Amino acid sequence: MGTASETKISILEAAIHYAREFGLEVLSIGKLANIVGMSKSGLFAHFNSKENLQIQILEHASELFTKKIFKPAIKRPRGIPRIRAIFDNWLKWANSAEKGGCIFVAASIEFDDIPGKVRDYLHGVQKIWISSIEQSAELAIEAGDFRKDTNCEQFAFELHSIMLGFHHFNRLLDDPKAKKRTMVAFDNLIERYKVGVSK
Amino acid sequence: MGTASETKISILEAAIHYAREFGLEVLSIGKLANIVGMSKSGLFAHFNSKENLQIQILEHASELFTKKIFKPAIKRPRGIPRIRAIFDNWLKWANSAEKGGCIFVAASIEFDDIPGKVRDYLHGVQKIWISSIEQSAELAIEAGDFRKDTNCEQFAFELHSIMLGFHHFNRLLDDPKAKKRTMVAFDNLIERYKVGVSK
Numbered sequence: 001m002g003t004a005s006e007t008k009i010s011i012l013e014a015a016i017h018y019a020r021e022f023g024l025e026v027l028s029i030g031k032l033a034n035i036v037g038m039s040k041s042g043l044f045a046h047f048n049s050k051e052n053l054q055i056q057i058l059e060h061a062s063e064l065f066t067k068k069i070f071k072p073a074i075k076r077p078r079g080i081p082r083i084r085a086i087f088d089n090w091l092k093w094a095n096s097a098e099k100g101g102c103i104f105v106a107a108s109i110e111f112d113d114i115p116g117k118v119r120d121y122l123h124g125v126q127k128i129w130i131s132s133i134e135q136s137a138e139l140a141i142e143a144g145d146f147r148k149d150t151n152c153e154q155f156a157f158e159l160h161s162i163m164l165g166f167h168h169f170n171r172l173l174d175d176p177k178a179k180k181r182t183m184v185a186f187d188n189l190i191e192r193y194k195v196g197v198s199k
Numbered sequence: 200m201g202t203a204s205e206t207k208i209s210i211l212e213a214a215i216h217y218a219r220e221f222g223l224e225v226l227s228i229g230k231l232a233n234i235v236g237m238s239k240s241g242l243f244a245h246f247n248s249k250e251n252l253q254i255q256i257l258e259h260a261s262e263l264f265t266k267k268i269f270k271p272a273i274k275r276p277r278g279i280p281r282i283r284a285i286f287d288n289w290l291k292w293a294n295s296a297e298k299g300g301c302i303f304v305a306a307s308i309e310f311d312d313i314p315g316k317v318r319d320y321l322h323g324v325q326k327i328w329i330s331s332i333e334q335s336a337e338l339a340i341e342a343g344d345f346r347k348d349t350n351c352e353q354f355a356f357e358l359h360s361i362m363l364g365f366h367h368f369n370r371l372l373d374d375p376k377a378k379k380r381t382m383v384a385f386d387n388l389i390e391r392y393k394v395g396v397s398k
Contacts, residue, residue: 021312101311109308112300112370113220123371130372157380158387161364165356168363171311172322173329181356188357192387 008046011036012060015053020103023110024054024118054118061103062125068093070132079143080190083136087159087186094166095179101171105164130156137193146193158189207245210235211259214252219302222309223253223317253317260302261324267292269331278342279389282335286358286385293365294378300370304363329355336392345392357388 014036019027029050033040047053073085094102104126111119137152146155162185169178213235218226228249232239246252272284293301303325310318336351345354361384368377 023309106308108367108371109305110222119371123373126372151383153376154380154383157364157368157377158361158384160367161360161384162357164363164367165360168307168359169356172307172318173325174322177352181353184350184353185357185360188391192391 009060011038011043011046012057015057016061016064016103019057020101020106024057024107025110027053027057029053051117055121058103058107058118058121058125065093065104065129073136077143078136078139079145080140080194083140083190084186086133086136090163091166091179091182094163095170101167105167130160133159140193144195147195150193155189155193159186162186162189208259210237210242210245211256214256215260215263215302218256219300219305223256223306224309226252226256228252250316254320257302257306257317257320257324264292264303264328272335276342277335277338278344279339279393282339282389285332285335289362290365290378290381293362294369300366304366329359332358339392343394346394349392354388354392358385361385361388 011032015027015032018032018035027050029043029047030040032053033043036043043053047056069086069089073082073089076082076085094105104122107118107122108126111122133156134152137146137150137155140146141148141150141152162182165185166178166182169175169181175181210231214226214231217231217234226249228242228246229239231252232242235242242252246255268285268288272281272288275281275284293304303321306317306321307325310321332355333351336345336349336354339345340347340349340351361381364384365377365381368374368380374380
């Protein structure tokens with residue numbers, strides 16, 4: 001089982017790499033078989049259908065996202081330090097791809113009009129992610145870092161929007177200041193909700 | 200010419216409608232011929248190549264965008280009233296699609312990794328759009344509405360990010376509060392740069 005699982009992980013990582021650049025829809029099991037140098041029937045044994053493959057790619061990306069962004073951040077103290085760690089890790093994730101950017105941004109645009117299991121999975125996993133941001137804002141209120149009247153849903157919307165802005169300015173617009181703009185926007189956001197700062 | 204041009208416009212509008220939902224890459228001249236009920240050779244006479252078709256679709260969308268968002272806004276007084284008009288019209292544009300959302304958001308994700316004329320066109324037209332937002336912020340400083348130390352590039356980045364956030368929360372996440380969150384984020388943004396409000 002160990003080896004099988006490792007094989008599968010390496011297939012999924014190759015698939016993520018491809019999907020970040022070209023999208024999930026164009027990645028057939030046949031094409032993936034070519035990329036990883038396996039037989040098509042061998043890959044069918046792993047994934048059964050293109051839809052299953054797409055979902056397993058997103059599940060694996062989601063595990064990576066949690067591991068790289070959220071898990072290291074919860075070691076930081078509750079409140080602004082933890083939120084800043086989430087932001088820093090997230091920006092590193094969004095910026096790390098030489099090609100393709102964040103698979104969730106690309107897949108969201110690809111599947112927002114295509115009802116089915118892939119869209120449902122994307123919808124679910126991003127709702128969870130947004131709830132985690134909301135929760136980190138609630139903890140920041142409890143820790144005395146954020147004002148008591150902070151609307152945590154609004155905070156999560158605005159933080160998420162900034163990261164989408166980074167993706168757009170960095171990738172399509174090739175803006176060399178994209179990262180700086182994103183960091184300033186984050187600081188502005190924190191300033192707005194921080195205790196001791198007027199609205 | 201008048202009739203030819205009208206025919207072409209109606210073809211382009213059908214093409215935009217399709218591309219908003221399914222993307223530009225999957226729209227071949229043959230598929231568009233089916234959609235509009237014309238011969239493939241007739242459409243080739245209009246567009247010559249798929250790449251030309253894609254660019255003409257985006258050019259037409261860009262004219263619509265200018266007509267619906269920017270032109271009505273410049274009738275409003277310089278400063279915050281004009282910026283608010285740009286935002287209101289833009290939100291209406293982003294929200295109007297029953298299916299497919301903003302063609303520029305979808306095309307940006309589709310083409311950010313595909314070098315060529317389509318990406319160049321998208322890059323250019325969005326740079327112009329961002330410059331227009333920057334300019335409207337400069338006019339707001341001149342009009343005495345925005346603080347003198349306003350970083351207009353930063354303002355444009357943040358406004359654009361909010362609209363991308365709207366697209367994401369409205370379309371993939373089906374968040375019924377997406378529009379409200381977007382409007383509050385815009386008010387927060389204006390508050391930050393407005394004269395007479397502390398940072």
